[in-house]
Amino acid sequence: MSAQYVIGVDVGGTTVKMGLFTAEGDLLKKWEIPTRTENGGEAIIPDIAASVRGVMAASGIVSEDVRGIGIGVPGATRSDGYVALCPNLGWRNVYPGRLLTDILDGIPVKVSNDANVAALGEQWLGCGRGTKNLFMITLGTGVGGGLVMDGKIVNGANGLGAEIGHICVNPAERRQCTCGGYGCLEQYASATGVANTARQILAKSEAKSVLDPxxxxxxxxxxxxxxxxxxxxxxxxxxxxxxxxxxQNLTQTVEPELFAIGGGVSKAGDFLIDGIKRAYDRYMTYSAYRAKVVTATLGNDAGICGAARMMLD
Amino acid sequence: MSAQYVIGVDVGGTTVKMGLFTAEGDLLKKWEIPTRTENGGEAIIPDIAASVRGVMAASGIVSEDVRGIGIGVPGATRSDGYVALCPNLGWRNVYPGRLLTDILDGIPVKVSNDANVAALGEQWLGCGRGTKNLFMITLGTGVGGGLVMDGKIVNGANGLGAEIGHICVNPAERRQCTCGGYGCLEQYASATGVANTARQILAKSEAKSVLDPxxxxxxxxxxxxxxxxxxxxxxxxxxxxxxxxxxQNLTQTVEPELFAIGGGVSKAGDFLIDGIKRAYDRYMTYSAYRAKVVTATLGNDAGICGAARMMLD
Structure with a gap:
């Protein structure tokens, strides 16, 4: 049988992670290469092409066996694959998928935002197995989001979909966010945000604490x-x-079945999940419905999984 | 050619509006009947069936000419057509679509929430013609929402999708909302909410005003x-x-192409739209993208249009 493989690529600022999957979701091989960001990141796609070619040759796989290559990139991506800006890669005004498909003799390629791709990965092979609608929230240095509805990534008109880190949640905030706004979710819910909050409380509080500002x-x-x-x-x-x-806001907007909490902050585990659930419950007054809230399970593999999954529709 | 008609039904608390459309979107006939809510609203679906039958007979249309009947109802509707509760109709735990299809000898029926259906109507024949992704916000006695993505209604897991009237936007609010929460969008953005805001300002202000509390x-x-x-x-x-x-929140979550503002409050016209746009612009710091903001154009016909449109997929 032909076309039984899919390849997932997760392009980060320092490494490009790649995975070779069967159409059933078995990860056959996982590897990575450095991301060369110099000269506007012009080498990134040719590097990926060469690496994919090498792995295919070594595995005895020909182009006809590959349904396609999915790519997650750290930036907003339009549904047609256009990427206006990826600061971490040096990219500006590119169609990375078209470039890759040209080099690889027409193998189909799809591109999407890395957070959305990670959400799709969790829905396919991680904490969201068996659900169709999932919202993934990544709590790391920043706050990212990915939305999957009916098993498909929601990109939005220009790829802003699920970029909830910069939703304004506190218009009274005086400190400015990196985006230029005031009171973005990221200012409170990122790892940096939690540390800032602790510092503010320490500065005002008389209580003894083991925390050092x-x-x-x-x-x-x-x-x-x-x-x-x-x-x-x-x-x-x-x-x-x-x-x-x-x-609560997201439930009343798109009502997913499940919230997947990922990123470094999610290592706090049940303590974090239980705390979020208590607050979620307090705010959900309009309906008895509660989406499940769980930690993401795929870690750094979510990206390659979701990228590969894009090619199975 | 057979199956060239669709019928849209908009069930309200006092009247049921109905429309007969061609598959191309021409409204051939529009009529309404009273909503009989007594005895748990048990007569509503049989009344609709009888009325539809009458109009079909008078128009010389047989069942085979009708692709289906779409229904918008004032309550959360699951994707399988289950309606847990419609307080205004007396309904509880019903599948209104199955009832109607049974009475009408198998004509296909789909059911969705009235606000979502109105959004689909605006996308098909109103202010959203030519767009695929639209968020409609209805500012009336309450605040309702409807989300259409890729030309399809987003219901959410249990029909809570786009119920933004009860999103918590001000957790510091002391007045309770009808839903039991505090600081719901509806408390500020409904017609009632605007009047309440004015009363509060009048009570504190020394300034002269033509407004009487x-x-x-x-x-x-x-x-x-x-x-x-x-x-x-x-x-x-x-x-x-x-x-x-x-x-801003909705743009960073689902990024529609267009916001359609409907309901009684939208009669304030450009003054309202321009004011909303100024504030939207202030909050959109993360991206240069702005969705269009316009008033809805179909008025009370949005429901029958969108209900009919559901049957054309």
Whole structure:
């Protein structure tokens, strides 16, 4: 039988991760190459092409066996594959999929935003198996989002879909976000945001705390909160409240079956999930419905999984 | 040629509106019957069936000529047509589409929430012609929403999709919403909400105003604001700000091409649209993209249009 493989590519600022999958979702091989961002990132796509060719040759796979290559990129991607800007890659005004398909003799290629692709990966092979509608929230240095509805990525008109890190959640905020706005979700729900919140509470509070404002991190906040530190708990509750409210907002907008929480902050595990669920429950007054809230399970593999999945429609 | 007609039904608390359309979107006939809500609304579907039969007979249309009947109902509707509760109709735990299709000898029927159906109507024949992704916001006694993506209604897992009237936008609010929550969008952006805002400002303000707290309405607020009344303008700005922020939130979540503003409050016209756009622009710091913001154009016909459109997929 021909065309039984799909390839997923996750382009990051330092490495490009790649995976060779069967159409049934078995990951046969996983590898990575460095991302060469110099000269507007012009080598990235040729590098991917050469690497894919090499792996195909080594595995005895010919073009006709490959249904296609999916690519996740760190930037907004229009449904037609146009990428206006990827600051981390040096890309500006490119159609990376067309470039790759040209080099690889017409193998079909699709491109989407990396956060959306990760959401699709979790829906296919991770915490969202068996669901059709899923919202993934990635809590890392920043806050990203990916929306899958009816098993398909929701890109939005220009690829802004699910970019919830820069939703304004607190118009009264005086500190400016990197995007130029004030009170973006990312300012409270990212790892940086949690540390900032703890510092603010420490500066105002008389209570004793194991947290040191000079060195505090999101991990330190969660560890201390789990151990009963009142200041750390207060900082964690700020995060829970913002995320719980955002989950209510998203439920009343697109009502997913499941929220997948990923990124470094999600390593706080059940403590985080339970806190978010309590706040979500408080805000969900209009309906008895609650989407499931779980941690993402694929970690760094979510991107290659979702990228590959795009080629199976 | 057979099956060239579709019928749209919009079930309201007092009347059921119906329309007979060609598959090309020409409205051939429009009529309505009273909604009989007694005994759990058990007569509503049989009444619709009898009325549809009568119009078909009078127009010389047989079952084979009808592709199907779409119904919009005032309540959350699951994708399989299940309606848990329609307080205005007396319905509880019903599949109204199955009932209608049974009575009408198997004519296909689809059911969806009335706000979602209205959004689809505007996308097909109203202000959204030519767009594929549209968010409709209805500002009336309450605040409703309808989301159409890729030309299809987004229902959500249980029909909560686009119910943005009960998104929490101000957790500091002390007044309770009818849903049990605090600070729902509806508390500020409905006609009632605008009048309440004006009353609150009047109670605190020393400024002269033509507005009378006893009789103030949303229309009075907009008329006075257009005429330069400072208190009225302040009240209008509160509405603009909440809606502008919500448009930013929705753009960063699903990024529609167009926002259609409908309902009684939308009669304020360009004054309202321009005010919302100014606030939307203030909050859109992350991207240069702006969705279009326009008033809905179909008025009370949006429901029958969208209901009919559901049967053309």
């Amino acid at each position: 000079e060195t505090v991190t999101a991990k330190a906040v969660f560890d201390a909160a789990k151990a009963g530190d009142a200041v750390a708990m207060e900082a964690a509750e700020v995060l829970f409240d913002y995320l719980g409210r955002e989950l | 006893e009789t103030v309405t949303a229309k009075a607020v907009f008329d006075a604001a257009k005429a330069g009344d400072a208190v009225a303008m302040e009240a209008a700005e509160v509405l603009f700000d909440y809606l502008g922020r919500e448009l």
